[in-house]
Amino acid sequence: MARTLAIPFIAFIFAGLLAACGGSHGGALGQPQAFQAIPLGDSLAITDARLPKDTIGVGYPDQVGHVFSKKWKADVAGFTQSHYSQTLAFPPGTKITVTNISKAGEFHTLNVIATRGKPPANFPKNPMLSMKPSGGDKLVVGYRSGILRPGKSVSVTLVKGIYLIGCAFHYLSDNMRDVLVVEPGATPGPTATPPG
Secondary structure, three states: OHHHHHHHHHHHHHHHHHHHHHOOOOOOOOOOOOOOOEEOOOOOEEOOOOOOOOEEEEOOHHHHOEEEEOOOOEEEEOEEOOOOOOOEEEOOOOEEEEEEOOOOOOOEOOEEEEEOOOOOOOOOOOOOOOOOOEOOOEEOOOOEOOOEOOOOEEEEEEOOEEEEEEOOOOHHHHOOEEEEEEOOOOOOOOOOOOOO
């Protein structure tokens, strides 16, 4: 009986993986493909896919990990340009998409809390973070994405600067915060190891 149930489940997983791989082929070989979560039930999703160019993925730290940035002397978590948490970097004027990559039921925000001219990050201990959107289409101090439900996105254009960002839901409880560098030639930091 168990063997009979296992074969359809394995076929379902294989079909889902094929669908994810065969979906949009928007780029050349080796280019990052569109992020796609494959639902496997109420509490499990495969989210280990590269994000498209000019995208920030916002995910619960238990899923995307924590990484200590030596440069910024800070633990960062919950924001990524690839698979797992990392400091973020884009050139000025880039229009980015901010997407909630968490599983069902986990809401996030991207709030710009402060700016920095250089390291260390020195994240504020108890900032006032709102879940209401603010700031329009330019990312500057005071910008807030508003609530992002799983799979939902918002687009915003980056203005030159070095920003401290955080999630209004998880900044204090889970240290969900990051450094976003918007400068010519900026590169994102190393990624966290996969959460265990």
